[in-house]
Amino acid sequence: MKKRLGAFLFILLVFFPTQAFAVEFTIADTDIHAKLLSDGNVEVKETHTYKFDGEFNGITRTLIPKEKSAITNVHASENGTELPVEQEENLYKIHRSGSDESITIELFYTIQNGVEVFEDVGQFYWPFFDESNESSYQNMTITIEPPEPADIKAAYGFDAAYETVSTTEDGKVVFHLGTVDSGENGDIRAAYDAALFSNAPVKSFEPMLEEIQADKKQMDEIIAARAETSERWGNFALYFSAALFILVLTLLISAARKRSETGREVDRRRRSVSGFPKEKMSxxxxxxxxxxxxxxxxxxxxxxxxxxxxxxxxxxxxxxxxxxxxxxxxxxxxxxxxxxxxxxxxxxxxxxxxxxxxxxxxxxxxxxxxxxxxxxxxxxxxxxxxxxxxNAPVPRFTAAIAALVTLPFIFLFPYYDLFLWMFVSISLFLFFTGFSIAYRPLNEKGRMIKEQLYPIKISDDWxxxxxxxxxxxxxxxxxxxxxxxxxxxxxxxxxxxxxxxxxxxxxxxxxxxxxxxxxxATVSASSGGVSGGGAGVGGGGGGSGAF
Structure with missing residues (x-):
């Protein structure tokens, strides 16, 4: 599903542009380090490298906590120097002005009750960003560190974080997400032995590890089935598009043949007709x-x-x-x-x-x-x-039917991550729609008038x-x-x-x-943060931006 929403947003922005952002920037590197504590809290250090083009006043970070958790003690620094942080609900503005430069800012905060403790394991299941994020990360890494070196019971990511995990011998879990486009989810999940969180409140005295592992297995099965389905749809898209392209060629050849036939008849008639058109027309x-x-x-x-x-x-x-x-x-x-x-x-x-x-x-x-x-x-x-x-009813009706047949695949193909075929379908749909509406070939009378008038546009032979x-x-x-x-x-x-x-x-x-x-008489006549509930696990989420 990665990039699916981004593709639709791309289409909307191309055909329905809204506004230009006031601040031009890219987030070149993002490193998030989450240290799990024995009391269930999580100490987070985020390092963000921004490249700005033009003037700027600072960066933004949206931190939306999950239910029954909280974000506290938010502060930021650059090279050891504290920076002012302004909070607007879940949006934090780190003030640091400048122009045309790269800056690296460290953001610190604590997630209260970030670790959920069960009878057998404690899990950190968190969305550091969600689909409300309006900025892309060019290179993101997330590291989860347990309270002390320990065995990892489970570790995996969802959506943008899927199949990005690696582990270390001392129990760290590292998610190498790389490029993360705006509008994407990417929850991460890591589980350790419950004994590591002896000072944390217990959420449930029921075992949880089997459910965590079952969720991973189910997700793998869903993604594998989806990949198989996507492959089948890809094969279908190839033959489907080929058939439509043949229809396009058929319509174009038919139109060219009709134009040629009309042209021959008009040429025959023009041999005996000269001067300005005598048609009763103003x-x-x-x-x-x-x-x-x-x-x-x-x-x-x-x-x-x-x-x-x-x-x-x-x-x-x-x-x-x-x-x-x-x-x-x-x-x-x-x-x-x-x-x-x-x-x-x-x-x-x-x-x-x-x-x-x-x-x-x-x-x-x-x-x-x-x-x-x-x-x-x-x-x-x-x-x-x-x-x-x-009126040319047959070719126009054929094109209209082809447009209706093509329309649902514009939405179906991206659902299976077939974006190339989506753009092919859009092109075919636009062609068939335009052909069905605009194709009205000139008859002999109309062609005759145009042929007689055309020389007047380009010469004084009259x-x-x-x-x-x-x-x-x-x-x-x-x-x-x-x-x-x-x-x-x-x-x-x-x-x-x-x-x-x-x-x-x-x-x-x-x-x-x-x-x-x-x-x-002629009449002459960027901010990237959001607040509110997130789309990540537990209603959490977040994003980044600048102002």
Whole structure:
């Protein structure tokens, strides 16, 4: 189970980050020495080496005692010099300020009634840290020393401390935990002859050694069975993931084949079609369709010029426009006229400076954004009326089923410590979910429109088209932001008839006003301790940190 909680916390922190800790540090070494006394108390000396990056005020140590025990006489020192210790319930703050350095602090305390005495043995069963710990230990060692040299009746650890024990001839028990990640438990247990604790209160006059040994045997059996189960699940994960990867390839190949078929038909049709698309679709809708639903500020410029082209609006000068009539083909065109002439200009004549004056007024900032968004929404509604994509129910339904099948294994694999397969499952789940939601291949109509409009984004080939297609092509290029209108227009660009050149010059004036208005109206608009009950044996636990 080691690192299981850490993996889930890693996922949560990646996708839902919370806050940065004020103090950057690592706990390079931690050595805990627990001396068992004949009266059942335990004298503990902890040596912690911290490496700090930046300024710090000290370290923290959370000491949560088990039930019917207590932590007393807590004090700390560095190189023999006593350090101030501040207590907040189970959290102890050792004050020692500095910056960018490594420090080694010794912490001393007594565990009252730390040893539990039975008829045959006395046991020290203790959690020096538990899952509430928020900091990782890079190298931890715990040593248990009996009141005097003696035989060890039993010694083992749980979770992070499992299979880390070694013993010495004089009866010391050493747990070499090494790296201990945050959020882990690691209870330790050592038992000696009860006669060593003659001055300690007896918890029970029943024998306990057989139960301690039985607990160890049961834990070994559970872990062995778990390892066997984990191996079986690992084999399953290999074949399961392989099958899903084959499905991924099948979906991708199917999508590529569909795209190729549609492309061949569109290429065949394009041989007999040229110029700007003749589909019954507004210019803003075309821009939205070919720009992933996004309409930049330049789309307003193009939309206003499109209304000039249609005759709804008449150019008086480069800075002044007159409303001719309100009979529009689309709702968003009517909304744009209403906003520009009724709300901003308050007349049938719009001066471009009216737009800037309107946007400079802070009371209009929210309304400006609301009107723009409402216009974009109506463009979106128009676009939804057209059938430009295929629903592709079979591949999307297949992907959705695959996502549902994969989902439970994201949680099941880490339960058996199969973290690699967990991340593989997450990747597959995200792919299948995204495919089932987003895969809507363009049909021939949608592909045809995109293919016809794409050259306008990257070149001026439209200048050789028929006159009726040149201005719409220019307006599309302007709306997509592919032409810098604020640069001085070169006279060499003007054709003999000058039709689209007039719109280019108008576009420069309008774009400058809308950009200025948009700029005005855009709204610019570590401590590691815990207190309370622990998750270790007997409700105890603890952890480390810094401040």
């Amino acid at each position: 210019l803003p809708a075309m821009m939205s369709f070919t720009n992933h639903g996004h309409l930049p500020t330049s789309a307003l410029t193009a939309s206003l010029l499109d209304l000039v082209l249609k005759g709804n609006i008449e150019k008086v000068t480069e800075e002044e426009f007159k409303l001719v009539h309100r009979d529009t083909d689309y709702k968003h065109e009517h909304r744009l006229i209403t906003w520009l002439f009724d709300e901003i200009a308050s007349s049938d004549t719009l001066h471009l400076e009216d737009v800037e004056t309107y946007a400079e007024d802070k009371s209009n900032h929210e309304k400006y954004q609301l009107r723009i968004n409402a216009w974009k929404e109506e463009v979106k509604q128009e676009l939804q009326q057209y059938t430009l994509v295929e 200048k050789s088209w028929e006159e009726e297609d040149q201005v719409p092509a220019l307006l599309y290029q302007i709306g997509m932001g592919k032409r810098d209108l604020l640069k001085t227009t070169s006279p060499s660009l003007a054709p003999s008839n000058g039709d689209w050149m007039m719109f280019l010059i108008l576009g420069a004036s309008i774009q400058e006003s809308f950009q200025s208005a948009d700029k005005h």
